Amino acid sequence: MKTPLGHLGYCTNIHAGEHWAEHFIALQEAIPALKQKLSPDAPFGIGLRLSNIASEELTHPERLQEFKQWLADNDCYIYTMNGFPYGGFHRTRVKDQVHAPDWRTSERVEYTIRLFHLLAALVRANPAVRLTEAGISTSPLSYRYWFQWGNRDERDLAFEATTQRMLTVVEELVRIKQQEGISLHLDIEPEPDGLLETGDEFIEWFNLYLLPIGIERLNDEFGWSAGECEAALREHVQLCYDVCHFAVGYERPDEVLKKLEDNDLKVGKIQISAALKATFPVEKNSREAVLDQFRQFNEPTYLHQVVAQNAEGDLLRYPDLPEALLAFDNNHVEWRSHFHVPLFVADYGLLQSTQDDIKEVLRLQREKPFTTQLEVETYTWEVLPEDLKMRLNDSIGRELEWVLKQLS
Numbered sequence: 001m002k003t004p005l006g007h008l009g010y011c012t013n014i015h016a017g018e019h020w021a022e023h024f025i026a027l028q029e030a031i032p033a034l035k036q037k038l039s040p041d042a043p044f045g046i047g048l049r050l051s052n053i054a055s056e057e058l059t060h061p062e063r064l065q066e067f068k069q070w071l072a073d074n075d076c077y078i079y080t081m082n083g084f085p086y087g088g089f090h091r092t093r094v095k096d097q098v099h100a101p102d103w104r105t106s107e108r109v110e111y112t113i114r115l116f117h118l119l120a121a122l123v124r125a126n127p128a129v130r131l132t133e134a135g136i137s138t139s140p141l142s143y144r145y146w147f148q149w150g151n152r153d154e155r156d157l158a159f160e161a162t163t164q165r166m167l168t169v170v171e172e173l174v175r176i177k178q179q180e181g182i183s184l185h186l187d188i189e190p191e192p193d194g195l196l197e198t199g200d201e202f203i204e205w206f207n208l209y210l211l212p213i214g215i216e217r218l219n220d221e222f223g224w225s226a227g228e229c230e231a232a233l234r235e236h237v238q239l240c241y242d243v244c245h246f247a248v249g250y251e252r253p254d255e256v257l258k259k260l261e262d263n264d265l266k267v268g269k270i271q272i273s274a275a276l277k278a279t280f281p282v283e284k285n286s287r288e289a290v291l292d293q294f295r296q297f298n299e300p301t302y303l304h305q306v307v308a309q310n311a312e313g314d315l316l317r318y319p320d321l322p323e324a325l326l327a328f329d330n331n332h333v334e335w336r337s338h339f340h341v342p343l344f345v346a347d348y349g350l351l352q353s354t355q356d357d358i359k360e361v362l363r364l365q366r367e368k369p370f371t372t373q374l375e376v377e378t379y380t381w382e383v384l385p386e387d388l389k390m391r392l393n394d395s396i397g398r399e400l401e402w403v404l405k406q407l408s
Helices: 020-038 052-058 061-073 097-098 106-124 151-181 201-222 228-236 243-246 253-262 285-295 321-327 353-369 392-405
Strands: 004-008 042-049 076-082 133-140 184-189 237-242 267-272 274-279 304-312 315-318 331-341 351-353 373-376
Touching: 004 076, 004 392, 020 042, 020 052, 020 392, 042 228, 052 061, 052 106, 052 151, 052 253, 061 076, 061 106, 076 106, 076 373, 106 133, 106 151, 106 184, 133 201, 133 228, 133 237, 133 267, 151 184, 151 201, 151 228, 184 228, 201 228, 201 237, 201 253, 228 237, 237 243, 243 253, 243 274, 253 353, 267 353, 274 285, 274 353, 285 321, 285 351, 315 321, 315 351, 321 331, 353 392, 373 392
Parallel strands: 004 042, 004 373, 042 076, 076 133, 133 184, 184 237, 237 267, 267 373
Antiparallel strands: 274 331, 274 351, 304 315, 304 331
16 A cells, blocks of 8 residues: 555465465455455555465466456555565474575575566556565575574675675666666565674674675676765665564664664665563562463464563573573563564563554654555464464454554
């Protein structure tokens, strides 16, 4: 949906189905009713997620034309895509494999370039919507537990290798712009335990690795000046601000956005998402009751990293809920866990959501818009505790309605 503050839709990674035929059926079943409810008289935006297999299948000319016609016939449009999960994302154990293959591999490059060519074709499928730019979110380069993180040389090699691979995609985005006249950007999504975990780490990587390596690469490829190369890198590589991820790391939205602005870095999209959090009471039985509620969210499909804050204000990071539950001690004051929960619910018994972070990010977007793309992303519907589930379409609709209210 086109709102005064940008395009708004939901990420279709909430739907199961790794093959295109399955995913297309899910879209056909869900989206017409959502559009009728939320945007009956205006085009309805979709944040499309395709697995690698689905992306290969959709490149078939007849399938692509069928989807483009469906978008036009139903007055829908694609304005962003999610290129983070490469393989199976539902009804299978995902955990750290969500990062595989990572940005050291040709497979990640080929998948991402394929997605961008699909996006370039799809953004113009609905003649009622004329987009001049669109983006695809992607992984934070790799997963840091796959490396000896304390070894500086190994970290440098990882950053250099992933950056070189990513620049192959940037070169293709330059060519697409030259040929098609549309600006496409790759939106890096920092995540707990990613190679890029925080806003500061994204900025440092951009300045210390992407710019120097990228300027040399683009100069060799296109013969541009250093200034022209830098401008292209800033245009085609941006940040995906996943509100859940930044909230889990206790990062203040205003501070993150100020640092990005100071470094002349762009936000490609906001992924509107909420995490779980809780402050631990002093009394022992009450603390145990909070832990019991976190245990309800301990499930085997996705990583649910925990960042604990202790009484001294230090942040302690755990790769998943089981490790955090084992490591809990009385010095822990607050936990935040990477479990995407419905946006419209603030309290989960003794736990809360990081809904206030969403409100703050959207307030900042209202005051001084910093992106044109907003995407609701709550992919964990199938693994929520049973008492929190409602009909999938009802949940998606309520989330979008809640966001529209915050934007008004």
